[in-house]
Amino acid sequence: MKLYFRPFACSMSSRITLYEAGLAAEIVEVDKASRRGTDGVDLLSLNPLGMVPVLVLDGGAVLTENPAILEHLAGLAPDKKLAPTDEVGRMRLREWLSFIGSELHQNYVPLLDKAAPADAKTYAQKKLEPRLAQVAAHLAKQPFLLDEVSIADAYLFAILNWTQVTPIALAQWPSLTAFMARMLDRPAVQRAFGEERERYLATLR
Numbered sequence: 001m002k003l004y005f006r007p008f009a010c011s012m013s014s015r016i017t018l019y020e021a022g023l024a025a026e027i028v029e030v031d032k033a034s035r036r037g038t039d040g041v042d043l044l045s046l047n048p049l050g051m052v053p054v055l056v057l058d059g060g061a062v063l064t065e066n067p068a069i070l071e072h073l074a075g076l077a078p079d080k081k082l083a084p085t086d087e088v089g090r091m092r093l094r095e096w097l098s099f100i101g102s103e104l105h106q107n108y109v110p111l112l113d114k115a116a117p118a119d120a121k122t123y124a125q126k127k128l129e130p131r132l133a134q135v136a137a138h139l140a141k142q143p144f145l146l147d148e149v150s151i152a153d154a155y156l157f158a159i160l161n162w163t164q165v166t167p168i169a170l171a172q173w174p175s176l177t178a179f180m181a182r183m184l185d186r187p188a189v190q191r192a193f194g195e196e197r198e199r200y201l202a203t204l205r
């Protein structure tokens with residue numbers, strides 16, 4: 001199995017999940033400008049939009065879309081219980097994955113994109129703040145999005161990590177900063193975060 005990633009992109013949640021699940025995979029960095037992996041593979045040949053994450057399964061099947069990759073990885077290690085298997089739990093998991101993907105992730109994009117017009121940034125920030133407040137209210141009542149830590153938390157962690165390079169102050173929601181710290185206490189998250197930070201800083205040099 002191969003995971004294509006860019007440092008501190010949403011693909012960090014797949015790396016966290018690999019480590020939480022104890023799964024072996026080759027983790028391949030993709031250069032932002034050339035969209036080529038360090039293995040020489042052109043990302044556009046795997047995903048026409050050139051986005052990470054991409055997971056190439058051992059049989060050669062190519063899986064894109066972060067929530068689908070996360071669910072697949074969780075399913076490979078059922079004993080780690082990173083995704084609920086009961087109907088209600090699965091329903092809640094998909095509710096959160098969908099919320100994070102469409103309501104949070106996509107609204108961060110203009111704030112991270114240097115080419116986005118100022119109006120688009122203002123609009124995105126206005127959309128994001130009430131949505132972050134909604135997650136904060138939920139996490140003020142419980143430590144993780146579901147009853148137990150799950151792939152939804154890995155996805156949320158990767159997305160909230162972007163806040164530090166936006167004008168939004170995460171500290172206005174103590175339950176979100178506490179969530180980030182709680183996640184960073186987990187060895188799998190610490191390892192993934194540390195490795196991605198090292199690569200991220202290298203790309204700035």
Ligand SMILES: N[C@@H](CCC(=O)N[C@@H](CS)C(=O)NCC(=O)O)C(=O)O
Pocket residue numbers: 009010011049050051052053064065066067101
């Ligand atoms: N819907 C996609 C979104 C993936 C995505 O936004 N990837 C970003 C990094 S977080 C990316 O590769 N962006 C490069 C680009 O848009 O050209 C998913 O859930 O996997």
